Amino acid sequence: MHAVRNIRLCTKDCLCLYVCPTGATDTETGQIDAQKCLSGCRLCVDACPSHAISLVPEEYPAQQETSGDVKKALGILSKSKTEQEIAAYEIEEAAETPRAKQLAKAIGMSNRIMAEDLLREAGFMLPQSGEVLKLLNSLVESETSEDFPAAAAEKLIQKLRKINASMKEKTMSKTTDNLLEAFAGEAQANRKYLAFSRKAEQEGHLNAAKLFRAAADAETIHALKHFEVAGKIGSTIENLKSGVEGETHEYKEMYPPFVEQAEAEGNNAAVRTFTFAMKAEEVHAGLYQEAMDTLDNQEEVFYYLCPVCGNIEKVVPGKCPICGVSGEKFIKY
Amino acid sequence: MKKYICSVCGYIYDEASGYPEGNIPPGTVWADVPSSFVCPLCGASKAEFNENENEKAKPAVSSTSDSHASLPEDISYTAAELSALFSNLAKGCEKQYDSEMADLYKELAAYYNLKSEKINKPDFESLKSLLQNDLSTHFAMANDVAAGQHDRGALRALKWAEKVSLMIRSLLNKVESGKADFLKEKNVYVCDICGFIYVGDEKPEICPVCKVPGMKMTQVGRSA
Ligand code: SF4
Ligand code: SF4
Ligand SMILES: [Fe+2]
Ligand SMILES: [Fe+2]
Numbered sequence: 001m002h003a004v005r006n007i008r009l010c011t012k013d014c015l016c017l018y019v020c021p022t023g024a025t026d027t028e029t030g031q032i033d034a035q036k037c038l039s040g041c042r043l044c045v046d047a048c049p050s051h052a053i054s055l056v057p058e059e060y061p062a063q064q065e066t067s068g069d070v071k072k073a074l075g076i077l078s079k080s081k082t083e084q085e086i087a088a089y090e091i092e093e094a095a096e097t098p099r100a101k102q103l104a105k106a107i108g109m110s111n112r113i114m115a116e117d118l119l120r121e122a123g124f125m126l127p128q129s130g131e132v133l134k135l136l137n138s139l140v141e142s143e144t145s146e147d148f149p150a151a152a153a154e155k156l157i158q159k160l161r162k163i164n165a166s167m168k169e170k171t172m173s174k175t176t177d178n179l180l181e182a183f184a185g186e187a188q189a190n191r192k193y194l195a196f197s198r199k200a201e202q203e204g205h206l207n208a209a210k211l212f213r214a215a216a217d218a219e220t221i222h223a224l225k226h227f228e229v230a231g232k233i234g235s236t237i238e239n240l241k242s243g244v245e246g247e248t249h250e251y252k253e254m255y256p257p258f259v260e261q262a263e264a265e266g267n268n269a270a271v272r273t274f275t276f277a278m279k280a281e282e283v284h285a286g287l288y289q290e291a292m293d294t295l296d297n298q299e300e301v302f303y304y305l306c307p308v309c310g311n312i313e314k315v316v317p318g319k320c321p322i323c324g325v326s327g328e329k330f331i332k333y
Numbered sequence: 334m335k336k337y338i339c340s341v342c343g344y345i346y347d348e349a350s351g352y353p354e355g356n357i358p359p360g361t362v363w364a365d366v367p368s369s370f371v372c373p374l375c376g377a378s379k380a381e382f383n384e385n386e387n388e389k390a391k392p393a394v395s396s397t398s399d400s401h402a403s404l405p406e407d408i409s410y411t412a413a414e415l416s417a418l419f420s421n422l423a424k425g426c427e428k429q430y431d432s433e434m435a436d437l438y439k440e441l442a443a444y445y446n447l448k449s450e451k452i453n454k455p456d457f458e459s460l461k462s463l464l465q466n467d468l469s470t471h472f473a474m475a476n477d478v479a480a481g482q483h484d485r486g487a488l489r490a491l492k493w494a495e496k497v498s499l500m501i502r503s504l505l506n507k508v509e510s511g512k513a514d515f516l517k518e519k520n521v522y523v524c525d526i527c528g529f530i531y532v533g534d535e536k537p538e539i540c541p542v543c544k545v546p547g548m549k550m551t552q553v554g555r556s557a
Binding site: 004031056064066067068069070071072073074075076077078079080081082083084085086087088090091094098099100101102103104105106107109110111112113114115116117118119120121122124125126127132135139145147148149152153155156159 | 408409410424440448454457481484523525556
């Protein structure tokens with residue numbers, strides 16, 4: 001979105017000039033410099049005392065569908081109105097008195113406006129729509145006349161193609177966003193149900209524990225499928241790289257302020273779980289990096305997981321260097 | 334005492350209150366209102382008024398039931414229609430401040446304007462018979478179809494165009510009845526938005542049909 005100024009309303013001397021952070025509003029043409037305008041900042045729009053500025057979208061949603069019968073019915077009238085337009089202008093030309101000319105001209109103008117309005121409602125509302133693109137294509141195909149402005153039509157087709165393609169892309173990337181959001185939700189539900197299942201086990205509700213486990217597995221199935229469809233699973237080397245990135249982000253950027261905040265709030269349990277995770281993620285990042293470097297190495301490697309803090313070691317330690325639990329508790333992979 | 338409603342703009346003439354500003358005293362029954370009376374709001378002639386039962390406007394054109402029968406087989410556009418279609422898209426681009434694209438559409442509109450089929454020596458009478466066709470059948474059918482599809486946009490366009498058409502017919506009737514002088518000392522304005530033609534002393538404040546502010550009405554000049 002960029003700002004545009006209605007020159008007829010603008011008094012040319014005030015607030016938009018002061019508030020625009022990029023100077024886009026101050027030009028010798030009186031119009032706002034679209035290149036300089038920040039997308040959708042609208043400071044000038046809100047400041048203008050004359051309501052002379054508005055934001056113009058770069059893209060518009062697809063047009064509302066018009067039924068075929070409505071198009072046909074409106075078409076009968078748009079045909080008739082354009083015929084009357086032509087008749088009126090011919091009368092204007094042939095008329096002998098200035099008053100007859102004037103009336104005929106007014107009727108011609110009027111019929112053009114009615115025809116335009118009827119055709120707009122017959123599916124040609126938006127100048128950038130796919131419907132217009134289709135029409136232009138069919139005209140270019142069928143027009144044989146020498147004086148047909150083919151260059152103008154071609155130029156429009158190019159523009160409309162580009163706009164329509166990017167509109168399609170936008171809708172597709174919206175679905176990708178949705179897949180990733182669903183993935184996050186399902187993944188979270190999986191862990192939540194596992195936690196609930198453990199609790200149910202501790203309280204001796206074995207059936208509930210079982211149901212939570214089954215449901216947790218179900219969410220895993222959903223999560224994995226969403227993730228796959230979103231196209232987020234690459235080759236192993238790509239996936240290791242993604243692992244390094246994710247873990248690095250967590251231990252470098254995400255957890256440190258969390259730990260600090262938890263300390264400030266005196267929430268010791270949170271300090272502890274954040275710190276364990278932060279330190280473990282650093283180890284994970286290192287292990288992913290190492291695995292990337294030695295991907296072609298055939299020799300078998302074993303990993304040992306600390307069940308308390310999530311640390312992973314390649315040799316069982318005497319006790320966990322992060323949380324201090326005894327090495328005997330480590331789980332072998 | 335009865336009420337009569339202007340089918341073009343909805344103005345109501347109430348016999349009880351008359352129209353004192355136009356020297357029609359309260360209590361004047363419709364039959365006694367002079368035939369030169371025009372709607373104070375939109376300028377439509379007396380013939381465009383309908384008796385107003387239950388305060389509601391009668392549809393200007395009665396609805397026909399089996400009107401779908403005459404819909405064309407497929408959708409095609411004449412050169413003249415393409416011209417209007419593209420000139421309207423050009424207007425749309427201007428609203429979007431895209432003058433480059435507007436110019437391209439204008440080029441197409443101009444081309445199809447030249448390609449439009451001419452009409453063999455039309456006169457006001459033949460123009461009126463084309464218009465009469467719209468008013469007696471086309472609008473009714475199109476209204477039915479649009480109402481059946483709940484297409485409010487189409488219904489809106491049809492409503493405006495129908496009223497504008499009634500106004501044009503009323504003007505053509507005056508021409509026919511030899512009252513061509515009715516334009517004398519008057520100005521003519523065309524609404525840029527709905528096409529309404531206003532004949533009067535000065536520009537109305539708002540368009541009586543589409544209600545757009547008067548600044549959107551263009552005065553049609555008279556060549557000397
Ligand atoms: S929207 Fe913001 S950046 Fe654009 S012209 Fe207005 S104030 Fe300047
Ligand atoms: S704030 Fe509005 S009226 Fe003032 S110069 Fe800017 S656009 Fe014009
Ligand atoms: Fe009226
Ligand atoms: Fe209007």
